[in-house]
Amino acid sequence: MSEPTVSCYLCAHSCDRIRELAEPKTAACANAPSCGQESTIWERPPLVNFGLPSDRLLKLAEPKKCHPAYLQQRPRQSSEWPVSPAAMNYKATPWIRKLAQPKVLHPEFQPAREVPTQVTNVLARLSSRLQCLAGPRVMKATSCYENIYPEAVIRPVSKLAQETTASPRTLELAMAKRLHPDFVPMRGGEWPVTQAAKQAVATPRLVELAQPCKRPPMSFAQFNPDAFTVKETAKRAICSPRIKELAQPIKR
Numbered sequence: 392m393s394e395p396t397v398s399c400y401l402c403a404h405s406c407d408r409i410r411e412l413a414e415p416k417t418a419a420c421a422n423a424p425s426c427g428q429e430s431t432i433w434e435r436p437p438l439v440n441f442g443l444p445s446d447r448l449l450k451l452a453e454p455k456k457c458h459p460a461y462l463q464q465r466p467r468q469s470s471e472w473p474v475s476p477a478a479m480n481y482k483a484t485p486w487i488r489k490l491a492q493p494k495v496l497h498p499e500f501q502p503a504r505e506v507p508t509q510v511t512n513v514l515a516r517l518s519s520r521l522q523c524l525a526g527p528r529v530m531k532a533t534s535c536y537e538n539i540y541p542e543a544v545i546r547p548v549s550k551l552a553q554e555t556t557a558s559p560r561t562l563e564l565a566m567a568k569r570l571h572p573d574f575v576p577m578r579g580g581e582w583p584v585t586q587a588a589k590q591a592v593a594t595p596r597l598v599e600l601a602q603p604c605k606r607p608p609m610s611f612a613q614f615n616p617d618a619f620t621v622k623e624t625a626k627r628a629i630c631s632p633r634i635k636e637l638a639q640p641i642k643r
Contacts, residue, residue, distance in 0.1 A: 405413075444452075462472075483491070517525075557565070593601075607618075630638070
């Protein structure tokens with residue numbers, strides 16, 4: 392059995408049932424939602440409502456004018472200043488019009504001249520030799536070596552260097568530097584305490600010197616009016632000739 396071709400479908404005619412099913416489905420009024428769930432799509436208003444705005448809308452669209460008290464007390468940095476009607480209707484005098492004219496150049500003024508001399512070397516062209524010499528010098532990196540295979544050493548050593556024998560002088564220079572015979576190493580963080588130091592008893596003088604210096608706190612000193620008074624003995628003190636000599640300024 393042969394399959395139908397495309398031309399057979401193009402020449403086919405639809406029946407009445409197919410045409411009826413092909414019609415779009417119309418929404419019935421009974422299917423419209425209720426209880427405040429109406430459709431959000433509104434009907435399009437007529438084109439008359441899209442005309443010019445009314446006088447009321449134009450009046451409300453005007454910007455709010457500033458209060459007169461603000462215009463008088465606003466700072467000088469403001470870019471807007473009220474202009475009085477007298478200043479707007481003022482007619483400039485001939486002298487003011489003359490001063491308003493831009494300054495005219497002097498009759499003998501001459502603009503800047505061009506440089507009459509021409510540098511001929513500006514038009515010169517570099518030769519290939521000069522361009523080659525002007526390039527940076529390429530230095531070959533000697534700290535890196537290209538290995539032929541991954542197992543090769545990073546820095547290859549020649550066979551002669553591997554088979555050579557060091558001289559006595561080379562062996563002597565290769566030895567590490569020795570420490571001085573009297574060298575004393577650094578003492579560690581912990582060291583044993585002798586038995587005599589453990590059984591030592593401090594003298595009364597050491598106990599007296601070990602006591603901290605007692606000074607009144609500053610919170611008490613600021614309430615004491617006599618905290619910074621000068622003693623009478625200090626007032627009667629007389630400087631020695633040496634102190635007077637040292638107190639003199641250096642003369643240069």
